[in-house]
Amino acid sequence: MSLKSFPIIFINMGGEMVYILEQRLSAQEIVDQKATKVINDIVSAMFNGKFIEELFRPQELYPKKAVKHIFEKVAHSSIMRLNEASMDKLYDLMTMSVKFQIMLCPCASDIMKVTYNHVNSMRKLVRSSAVLDQLDKAFIAFNKQYERLNDVEWLLIRDTILFFFQDIHIRVSIFLRENLQTQHGQFIMNTDGIVPTGFQPPGEIRTYKRGRLNHTQTFDAGERHEPPDETRTFRLGLNIYSKSKNADANLLSDTVVRHPPVQVSASSDIEMINPDPKMIAQLNLLSDLIGSSSSGDSSRSGIVKLSLFDDDEDDEEDIRRSHTTHVQTSSRDHRPKNEDITIDVSNRNRNARLTNVLHDLDFDNPPARHGRKNYDDDDDLCSMMDRLPNSGNKRR
Amino acid sequence: MPLSYKKAPQTTSVKWSASHLSSNLTINRASETRRATMYGVAHKSGFTMVTVSEDGTKQIQGQVICRPVGHNSALASESDARFIPYIVQAVFVNLPIRNILVLACTKSIQIYELDGTTNLHTHVLDKNHPNRTESSIYARGIAGVGQNLLCVGNHLGEVLVFNIPQKGPTITLKETITGHQFGITSLVSNANLLISSDTSGFILIWNVRTMSQINVIQPVDESGVTALSIWNNCIAASYANGMIRFFDPENAQICGSIAAHARCINAIDCNERGLLASVGDDCYVRVWKLTGDGENLQITHECNQHIENQQLVGVKFLNLSRSDIAISSYDSSEVILLRAM
Numbered sequence: 157m158s159l160k161s162f163p164i165i166f167i168n169m170g171g172e173m174v175y176i177l178e179q180r181l182s183a184q185e186i187v188d189q190k191a192t193k194v195i196n197d198i199v200s201a202m203f204n205g206k207f208i209e210e211l212f213r214p215q216e217l218y219p220k221k222a223v224k225h226i227f228e229k230v231a232h233s234s235i236m237r238l239n240e241a242s243m244d245k246l247y248d249l250m251t252m253s254v255k256f257q258i259m260l261c262p263c264a265s266d267i268m269k270v271t272y273n274h275v276n277s278m279r280k281l282v283r284s285s286a287v288l289d290q291l292d293k294a295f296i297a298f299n300k301q302y303e304r305l306n307d308v309e310w311l312l313i314r315d316t317i318l319f320f321f322q323d324i325h326i327r328v329s330i331f332l333r334e335n336l337q338t339q340h341g342q343f344i345m346n347t348d349g350i351v352p353t354g355f356q357p358p359g360e361i362r363t364y365k366r367g368r369l370n371h372t373q374t375f376d377a378g379e380r381h382e383p384p385d386e387t388r389t390f391r392l393g394l395n396i397y398s399k400s401k402n403a404d405a406n407l408l409s410d411t412v413v414r415h416p417p418v419q420v421s422a423s424s425d426i427e428m429i430n431p432d433p434k435m436i437a438q439l440n441l442l443s444d445l446i447g448s449s450s451s452g453d454s455s456r457s458g459i460v461k462l463s464l465f466d467d468d469e470d471d472e473e474d475i476r477r478s479h480t481t482h483v484q485t486s487s488r489d490h491r492p493k494n495e496d497i498t499i500d501v502s503n504r505n506r507n508a509r510l511t512n513v514l515h516d517l518d519f520d521n522p523p524a525r526h527g528r529k530n531y532d533d534d535d536d537l538c539s540m541m542d543r544l545p546n547s548g549n550k551r552r
Numbered sequence: 553m554p555l556s557y558k559k560a561p562q563t564t565s566v567k568w569s570a571s572h573l574s575s576n577l578t579i580n581r582a583s584e585t586r587r588a589t590m591y592g593v594a595h596k597s598g599f600t601m602v603t604v605s606e607d608g609t610k611q612i613q614g615q616v617i618c619r620p621v622g623h624n625s626a627l628a629s630e631s632d633a634r635f636i637p638y639i640v641q642a643v644f645v646n647l648p649i650r651n652i653l654v655l656a657c658t659k660s661i662q663i664y665e666l667d668g669t670t671n672l673h674t675h676v677l678d679k680n681h682p683n684r685t686e687s688s689i690y691a692r693g694i695a696g697v698g699q700n701l702l703c704v705g706n707h708l709g710e711v712l713v714f715n716i717p718q719k720g721p722t723i724t725l726k727e728t729i730t731g732h733q734f735g736i737t738s739l740v741s742n743a744n745l746l747i748s749s750d751t752s753g754f755i756l757i758w759n760v761r762t763m764s765q766i767n768v769i770q771p772v773d774e775s776g777v778t779a780l781s782i783w784n785n786c787i788a789a790s791y792a793n794g795m796i797r798f799f800d801p802e803n804a805q806i807c808g809s810i811a812a813h814a815r816c817i818n819a820i821d822c823n824e825r826g827l828l829a830s831v832g833d834d835c836y837v838r839v840w841k842l843t844g845d846g847e848n849l850q851i852t853h854e855c856n857q858h859i860e861n862q863q864l865v866g867v868k869f870l871n872l873s874r875s876d877i878a879i880s881s882y883d884s885s886e887v888i889l890l891r892a893m
Contacts, residue, residue: 263793307776308751314572315572318571345863352793352814356794357814358813361853365848381814
């Protein structure tokens with residue numbers, strides 16, 4: 157299939173990541189200066205020159221796990237730390253958002269517009285001219301690669317991207333609330349109204365004799381359509397979190413994410429097969445390139461801990477978790493102490509046992525611990541995950 | 553009376569969900585000797601099928617995983633994922649002398665016994681060839697021709713013609729026919745003609761006996777052909793921009809067009825009675841009735857069926873003389889059966 161699908165996946169999922177983090181940083185009242193630094197650093201990590209060069213090289217689709225790993229690195233390229241559950245949730249949201257955008261693109265070449273929207277919206281959140289410069293350079297590189305592709309190449313790219321998102325049916329509360337997704341995790345598809353560029357509104361049959369138009373008739377297409385309209389704003393890929401930033405600061409905190417009862421795990425899925433050594437090498441290279449940009453500063457400035465979760469209290473767990481992470485942080489690299497606590501995804505292995513304990517605790521008795529919000533989602537996997545220890549507790 | 557359809561009460565499912573690929577549903581129709589219908593769809597690197605007894609009560613599942621193909625045309629070890637193939641198109645091919653399953657994949661063409669149990673032949677696509685438009689190497693477009701020939705298109709626009717023996721795995725490449733400048737998207741054939749389409753919208757017409765090109769249909773607009781079908785010496789082609797067009801193979805002239813769908817059309821199929829079914833990303837199945845022939849074609853619209861929230865990727869008539877259809881959709885493992893009322 158297409159060897160040009162990964163940059164599209166990366167830029168668009170990265171855009172969603174920046175939207176979500178920006179919204180959470182401001183919702184959790186992280187000091188402006190720090191929040192700005194986080195966003196600048198992350199965008200800078202995503203679009204640094206060497207990385208972009210590697211990114212745009214023709215390449216096969218990466219396994220999902222590998223892509224997630226890249227985004228974990230991106231998320232931790234600044235002074236912000238996410239715990240494992242937050243990272244999972246962030247990644248699920250990014251995944252479903254981009255799956256939605258790709259599936260609902262009126263025609264395959266509109267994927268270009270989705271990507272433009274992400275790049276432009278990210279621009280608005282960046283506060284550093286150096287980073288903006290990087291973003292612009294990446295954008296030029298992107299255009300160079302993609303602007304000349306024809307319809308069918310875009311179809312191939314879309315089909316390849318849809319391999320990547322196939323069998324992922326996570327329910328997202330924003331989508332459910334806005335009536336964009338069904339309870340089964342399917343996206344709601346409305347295809348009436350304006351038809352995509354290059355299309356005619358369905359409803360006309362023509363017949364020809366010796367190559368010349370002979371007869372025209374109409375038929376009922378079952379829904380109303382209008383001709384293409386290039387002046388319409390293309391919305392897929394815009395920052396859907398920004399509009400409600402003030403009205404509903406906790407937009408994301410009650411985001412429902414649920415895995416279906418039966419997970420499809422087909423062995424025809426790329427993940428099931430051993431990873432390719434070349435691919436690993438390329439991935440490591442990509443990963444290293446991300447790490448290189450801003451590793452130096454994190455020890456100097458205060459670490460920002462961010463949680464995507466609702467601010468539910470659970471003191472016992474929280475204390476336990478803080479204690480553990482304190483020990484880890486200090487024993488690891490003697491970072492200057494600050495009021496915030498690091499919960500670092502990269503320490504997963506050391507934390508594994510603890511995480512398991514927490515999972516057990518939380519998943520077994522959901523409703524009792526539930527916070528103020530979200531009562532109707534009591535049985536939901538991720539609203540339960542919401543109750544894993546988090547950062548909001550301290551500040552309130 | 554126009555046609556109308558009702559969803560069959562029994563659900564037919566395969567094990568894995570269908571990928572988003574054009575013409576991603578193949579069926580092996582029930583016959584005198586085999587009183588069961590086989591349905592199959594491609595799922596990433598796998599092919600998943602179900603055999604359903606005539607009364608629908610018995611369903612047997614089956615899966616085929618594509619074999620990874622290594623350098624130097626050798627088969628790579630199963631665990632080496634460097635050469636993981638994706639299936640681009642999968643078709644049950646019925647030749648008078650033999651029935652086979654053909655998987656057109658990235659990097660290779662893989663031919664199996666009909667039930668998928670035995671790999672008969674793997675043809676590795678030439679990776680050193682310069683490539684004009686797309687950067688990937690793949691096969692697409694599958695058609696059986698004559699008594700014993702199998703035609704498969706590739707990303708370069710070539711059509712590879714294989715000799716299929718009555719028995720055994722001795723499958724040989726007979727010839728490679730060239731004419732297209734861009735990658736093949738679909739192949740269909742009847743007793744006299746082989747029709748091929750490419751990503752730029754060109755359609756070529758070949759004589760099946762001589763395998764020589766007899767006509768060229770120029771692209772009508774910038775949209776590529778997504779699927780082909782043939783009825784009564786009339787070529788039907790669906791396009792990425794929602795159009796269906798009909799051509800007379802005699803003179804390569806257009807004889808009909810339908811502004812049919814509001815999104816990309818992913819598959820079309822014709823039966824012997826002149827019914828044409830089309831499906832697309834707009835969640836609609838539409839059925840049309842063709843009468844006359846290439847010189848004097850009449851088209852009427854029979855019905856619309858809306859399958860909620862499903863991007864439809866495959867459609868096939870269950871029986872060439874009846875109206876019942878089977879449909880597949882992206883991300884879903886159900887094969888939807890629509891019975892004419």
